[in-house]
Amino acid sequence: MSNPSPLNISALFRFIEQLQGDRPWGKMLDAGTGVKSLQWISTLETESWAAVTASERMAQQSRLDYPKPMRSDDRLVVGNWMDEKLLAGEQFDTVLLDYFIGAIDGFAPYWQDQVLPRIRQHLKPDGRLYITALEPYVPLYRNNEVDQFVTELGRLRDACLLLAQERPYREYPAEWTLRQLERSGYQVHSCKHFGIRYGERFLRSQLGMCRQRAQRFGNPALTQSMLQHVDAVQQRGEALLAKHGALASGHDYVISASISE
Numbered sequence: 641m642s643n644p645s646p647l648n649i650s651a652l653f654r655f656i657e658q659l660q661g662d663r664p665w666g667k668m669l670d671a672g673t674g675v676k677s678l679q680w681i682s683t684l685e686t687e688s689w690a691a692v693t694a695s696e697r698m699a700q701q702s703r704l705d706y707p708k709p710m711r712s713d714d715r716l717v718v719g720n721w722m723d724e725k726l727l728a729g730e731q732f733d734t735v736l737l738d739y740f741i742g743a744i745d746g747f748a749p750y751w752q753d754q755v756l757p758r759i760r761q762h763l764k765p766d767g768r769l770y771i772t773a774l775e776p777y778v779p780l781y782r783n784n785e786v787d788q789f790v791t792e793l794g795r796l797r798d799a800c801l802l803l804a805q806e807r808p809y810r811e812y813p814a815e816w817t818l819r820q821l822e823r824s825g826y827q828v829h830s831c832k833h834f835g836i837r838y839g840e841r842f843l844r845s846q847l848g849m850c851r852q853r854a855q856r857f858g859n860p861a862l863t864q865s866m867l868q869h870v871d872a873v874q875q876r877g878e879a880l881l882a883k884h885g886a887l888a889s890g891h892d893y894v895i896s897a898s899i900s901e
């Protein structure tokens with residue numbers, strides 16, 4: 641427990657609270673956990689929660705930043721959903737997939753079509769599934785300078801990750817997710833998009849990631865020129881932020897679903 645500061649709960653989580661209404665959260669599963677989703681869950685009246693991550697580091701950070709004592713039935717589990725034994729036989733009233741499907745490529749590449757059937761066995765027949773995700777934007781250029789910049793920034797970050805021998809995220813559009821839900825035996829209740837406004841913190845974190853990964857290219861000349869390029873992108877980003885206040889570009893979405901009858 642290291643975080644007495646007020647929690648910053650995202651608009652997407654607030655929207656899920658509205659969707660949930662008076663329905664009890666019951667036993668909750670955070671299938672791709674991290675600091676933010678677990679902090680949100682700490683504010684809900686759950687009976688207990690299980691939070692899964694494939695990353696030991698993510699588990700440690702989530703535990704450190706959890707803002708209150710964990711109850712005896714709350715569990716942080718490090719495991720991979722490809723493992724059939726993970727949480728075998730357990731069912732939950734509420735299941736959250738928070739920016740999870742986009743991250744699967746790093747831990748279970750080419751398995752994205754299997755994840756919704758895999759998770760289905762853990763949702764009670766009258767339970768609710770909530771998915772938050774980012775519409776893909778890296779492959780797109782659009783017609784205004786902000787969209788173009790945000791897209792370039794995403795391309796730059798992914799290029800640096802690849803050159804540093806890592807796998808970037810692979811986001812999926814809402815249409816893909818809706819199709820997979822229907823194929824996997826879920827009934828979709830709602831799907832809503834939210835415009836994103838990126839700020840200074842996003843710019844710094846993305847470029848910080850690029851600078852860090854550039855040190856691992858294994859080619860000093862490439863590292864040097866990439867660092868110069870990153871500095872130039874930072875200047876352009878700061879100028880755009882000064883001009884527009886925030887970089888309004890792209891969308892997140894929230895889907896709610898249950899098991900079809």
Ligand SMILES: C[S@@+](CC[C@H](N)C(=O)[O-])C[C@H]1O[C@@H](n2cnc3c(N)ncnc32)[C@H](O)[C@@H]1O
Pocket residue numbers: 671672673674675676677678692693694695698719720721722738739740743744745746747748
């Ligand atoms: C982008 S993070 C999720 C963000 C998180 N909800 C938060 O609030 O910060 C993606 C999570 O999904 C997990 N994940 C991705 N693929 C997985 C897999 N195949 N099995 C288990 N966890 C996986 C990652 O380990 C990570 O914990």
